[in-house]
Amino acid sequence: MKFILIDEQVQYREGLKKIIEMHVPGSIVYTGDYEGLKNDMYHPIDVVLLDPEIKGISPEEVLCRAQTTYPKAKIALITFLREPQFLSLATIKQEVQGIISKSSTPVTLASALKSLIKGERYISQNLIGSILDSLSPNKIEVMPVGRSAQINISNRPNLTDRQWEILELLTRGFSNSEIAEKLFITEGTASLHVSKIQKKLNVGNRVAAVMKAITNEWIDKSVYIDEYSKKIR
Numbered sequence: 001m002k003f004i005l006i007d008e009q010v011q012y013r014e015g016l017k018k019i020i021e022m023h024v025p026g027s028i029v030y031t032g033d034y035e036g037l038k039n040d041m042y043h044p045i046d047v048v049l050l051d052p053e054i055k056g057i058s059p060e061e062v063l064c065r066a067q068t069t070y071p072k073a074k075i076a077l078i079t080f081l082r083e084p085q086f087l088s089l090a091t092i093k094q095e096v097q098g099i100i101s102k103s104s105t106p107v108t109l110a111s112a113l114k115s116l117i118k119g120e121r122y123i124s125q126n127l128i129g130s131i132l133d134s135l136s137p138n139k140i141e142v143m144p145v146g147r148s149a150q151i152n153i154s155n156r157p158n159l160t161d162r163q164w165e166i167l168e169l170l171t172r173g174f175s176n177s178e179i180a181e182k183l184f185i186t187e188g189t190a191s192l193h194v195s196k197i198q199k200k201l202n203v204g205n206r207v208a209a210v211m212k213a214i215t216n217e218w219i220d221k222s223v224y225i226d227e228y229s230k231k232i233r
Helices: 010-023 059-069 084-092 106-117 125-135 161-171 176-183 187-201 206-215 222-232
Strands: 002-006 028-032 047-050 074-079 098-101
Touching: 002 010, 010 028, 010 106, 047 059, 047 106, 059 074, 059 084, 074 084, 074 106, 084 125, 098 106, 098 125, 125 206, 161 176, 161 187, 161 206, 176 187, 187 206
Parallel strands: 002 028, 002 047, 047 074, 074 098
Antiparallel strands: none
């Protein structure tokens, strides 16, 4: 398994290199700054670990360079979350396989790496809230369930139509009281539905439920892509 770690901070990338080598037996880890993305001397690379916040270069440009140089590699961002809208859009468009907090412990980093290697998507728990906040400053009208071509129905969990409707509202930042008003139900009923959704998705809170729905393409993402592409141009 070959990794390349791109980060402007030498101390951080050398520390992360040691963690990778310790927890991924037989791994080969290359490290460098942004210059390491300008050529493909390290091909083939399996996983790119990338800090997109490089002085004088936009995060979008940094990510595009990584995708161009290593088109077959899994890409995970390592970040302190200074660009939540960029991260949210990258997540929704599935341009990256993971978003890892730089404040993660070595154990958590190891767990994230194992998820990436297995082909699973990973988002650090302490980043989810900020990413979602950047998604929902403006409520967007919900597309009726089942009418979108932008969803993955092959592995959708067994939610009722009402629960899908509420999950879509959750992804747009609606509170329980706003859901109740929108759907003409009581706030208690809305809260009960949210609890059942969390149980069926095997998650501990509404934020995790939303991120699971987004990353698995269980809901229509096109409205987000259109809305937030405009904001970061």
